Amino acid sequence: MATKTMKPVSLRNKLKNMTDTNLLLLITIVVFFVMYIGAMLFLGKGFLKPQTFFNILNANAALIILACGMSLVMITGGIDISVGGVTALVSMSCAVYLDHHNGNVFVSALLALAIGLAFGLIQGYLIAYLDIQPFIVTLAGMFFARGMTTIVHTNPFNVENTAFKALKETRVLIPGMGSVNKAGNYVDAYIEIGVIVALLVVAALFVILRWTKLGRSFYAVGGNNQSALMLGVNVKRTKFYSHLICGLLAGIGGYVYFLHVGSGSASHASGAEMNAIASSIIGGTMLTGGVGNIIGTLFGVLSLSTIQNIVSSVGLDQAWWTGITIAAMLCLFLVIQSIVMSRKSTNGLKLPFKKMRKE
Amino acid sequence: MQSRNNTVSELLMKLFRRQIFIPIAALLLLALFNLIADPSFFKITLGTNSAGDPVLSGYLITILDYGSELAILAIGMTLVTAASGGQDISVGAAIAISGSVVLRVLCGSNSRPETLQAPIIVAFLVSCLVAMAFGAFNGTLVAYFKIQPMVATLILFTAGRSIAAWINNNELPIISEPSFGYFGGFIPGIPIPTPVFIAVACMIITALTLRFTNLGLYCQAVGINDKSSRLNGLNPAFIKFLTYVILGLCVAVAGLIKVSRLSSINYSVIAKDIEMDAILAVALGGNALSGGKFNMTASILGAYVIQFLTTTLYKFNVQSDALSAYKAVVVIALVVLSAPIVREKLTALKNSLKKQPAAKEVA
Incomplete structure (x- = not known):
């Protein structure tokens, strides 16, 4: 970050002059590292092994991809809650294609992309060109995808296709990060293919958002629709592209999810859309649009799953604790955002007690 | 001849522009479809239930019965939408919480009580308070912290069902007392399902409130322009807050009906996807989801249209x-x-x- 090379200005000033995007990103990254290092110090054991971190990545590769698409749409000022449904539909369709029709793995990946693209295209068209509320359109998209999943096939089943299984079992070893397991053997640390896809997606989106005209127009449209129009940005097309890319990423994310679980089921990825939104928000993306960062989203997903791991390793392993912790974390970050946004406006945060003082 | 044609088309155009046109048209379309496909859809029969009391049955009664919760939620959701320009997606989870509270109060520490540990009215009032408190939580985030409604209520959406399970220690209490089932079923001797009466009562209360107080006007004013309503002496934050508390009350009523139907609760399934249906009801009613003007009648009608659609689909053996x-x-x-x-x-x-x-x- 550029701040490192700058002359030492007082920290307060530095924070004040930071853009919202950078400040929120900084908060997210700091929170993640504090949490992880805290877990290493106080809980030890599992958290000291690098593999724990890689397992978090393995389990959440799909969520990272979905959350990236979500961030993109949120930066542009929209929302897409169909991603979880698309994930389920992709995994079910691919599973049926591979097992019941003896499909080829490469074609199944294409099928996943096609499903994602189709959702992105239709939803993008309805939202951008017919000016229908994104929430309603993607809500219907979610309903449709979930319903279609059961129409494609009702019962959950595991995929037995050999080529697919080989791909699923493929591990990328990371040298030097291994650990000694209980039996005393040295085991290399590994990641799954999905993680590489996820990291590539993050890198690609980072480049697009930071250095291309399209990326800047996403921020412009999300920040202020009208002024973006005045500046000559094609607002409708930009919105359309954001939903198109999000749909495509939902397709990719769906395939990565499928690769991780290796089965088709109508209840797959239930609530994934909410986790994706939560990760984006924790990563510093605002639903009002115009503020956000892909790297933040990556850390958002990591923070979310780290806290889940911490909660379960502390011993609060009843299912409800996870939900409550995620909600508490989301609440915390929303309040932080609200404070960050109000620090620049002259009125400040309009809390009831502040207002009373003024009157 | 020409002029008469014109007036008819003008009348049609006028109706077409009215907000209530959308739900009515949808309702008529669905009714027509059912009439052609199978006229017996509209048959209502008077039979007796397992307890030997006379009850009405038929698809139309089912729609009125099961549409009640949705209609009650649509009332609150319309106000929230109008004032805050966003929707509360936590109503399903909040129903789980309030239902769980009702059962907890009724059962006390025992999950299979022989007799009720508290009067039903007390349990209902406690659940009202709890649901309103959660409404107030959402309202505070939206009105005072200025967080987008969809995101603010996402918190309760993720945590709600967990909290509901936690209230009852993850047990599934079952109430054997028959009088508890009256709220979601039939009162002996009355052939019309009780939820219909509850829904009608809620509608009358809402109509009176909107008629004799400024609530509706204020909600619209705040929804249309937050700043100018402030300059006109309103307190926009408080009105937004209030709408969420009212929605909390609606949730408590719907929650009572829901748990009464089963005399039990299933935390992950109860009122599943009802938030989506409630939002769709508001949208079907032709209300702008970005806030401002609203039409309560259209919303309620929208809720019944959704239930009509659901029942129609069930009738054609569509898997749930x-x-x-x-x-x-x-x-x-x-x-x-x-x-x-x-x-x-x-x-x-x-x-x-x-x-x-x-x-x-x-x-």
């Missing part, structure tokens, strides 16, 4: 899991038809069609 796909198609069709841009284009098309024969006549 696949239901949503068909619902989505209908919703998209409705929303596209009611989109301002599409409407403009349709009107333009109609005008050009009208002009062509006229031009020919002149020629």
Whole structure:
């Protein structure tokens, strides 16, 4: 970050002059590292092994991809809650294609992309060109995808296709990060293919958002629709592209999810859309649009799953604790955002007690 | 002849522009479809239930019965939408919480009580308080912290069902007392399902409130322009807050009906996806989801249309899991038809069609 090379200005000033995007990103990254290092110090054991971190990545590769698409749409000022449904539909369709029709793995990946693209295209068209509320359109998209999943096939089943299984079992070893397991053997640390896809997606989106005209127009449209129009940005097309890319990423994310679980089921990825939104928000993306960062989203997903791991390793392993912790974390970050946004406006945060003082 | 034609078309156009046109048209369309497919859909029979009391049965009664919770939620959701320009997606989770509270109070520490540990009215009032407190939590985040409603309520959406399970220690209490089942079933001797009465009572209370207080006006003012309503002496934050508390009350009523239907609770399934249905009801009613003006009657009608659609689909043996796909198609069709841009284009098309024969006549 550029701040490192700058002359030492007082920290307060530095924070004040930071853009919202950078400040929120900084908060997210700091929170993640504090949490992880805290877990290493106080809980030890599992958290000291690098593999724990890689397992978090393995389990959440799909969520990272979905959350990236979500961030993109949120930066542009929209929302897409169909991603979880698309994930389920992709995994079910691919599973049926591979097992019941003896499909080829490469074609199944294409099928996943096609499903994602189709959702992105239709939803993008309805939202951008017919000016229908994104929430309603993607809500219907979610309903449709979930319903279609059961129409494609009702019962959950595991995929037995050999080529697919080989791909699923493929591990990328990371040298030097291994650990000694209980039996005393040295085991290399590994990641799954999905993680590489996820990291590539993050890198690609980072480049697009930071250095291309399209990326800047996403921020412009999300920040202020009208002024973006005045500046000559094609607002409708930009919105359309954001939903198109999000749909495509939902397709990719769906395939990565499928690769991780290796089965088709109508209840797959239930609530994934909410986790994706939560990760984006924790990563510093605002639903009002115009503020956000892909790297933040990556850390958002990591923070979310780290806290889940911490909660379960502390011993609060009843299912409800996870939900409550995620909600508490989301609440915390929303309040932080609200404070960050109000620090620049002259009125400040309009809390009831502040207002009373003024009157 | 010409002039009469004109007045008829004008009348149609007037109706077409009215907000309530969308739900009515959808309702008529669905009714027509059912009439053609199977006229017995509209048959209502008087039979006796397992307890030997006279009850009405038939698809229409089912719609009125099961649409009650949705209609009650639609009342609160309309106000929230109008004032805050966003929707509360936590109502399903909040129903789970309030239902769980009702059972907890009724059962005390025992999960299979022989007798009720507290009067039902007390349990209901406690659940009202709890649901309103959660409404107040959402309202505070939206009104005072200025967080987008959808995101603020996402918190309760993720945590709600967990909290509901936690309230009852993850046990599934069952109430054997028959009088508890009256709220979601039938009161002996009355052939009409009780939820219908509860829904009607809620509607009357809402109508009176909107008629004799400024609540509706204030909600619209705040929804249309937050700043100018402030300059006119309103307190926008408080009004937004209030709408969420009112929705909390609606949730408590719906929650009571829901748990009474089963005399038990299933935390992950109870009121599943009802938030989506409630939002769709508001949208079907032709209300702008971005806030401002609202039409309560249209919203309530929208809720029954959704239930009508659900029941119709069930009748055609659609699996409950696949239901949503068909619902989505209908919703998209409705929303596209009611989109301002599409409407403009349709009107333009109609005008050009009208002009062509006229031009020919002149020629």
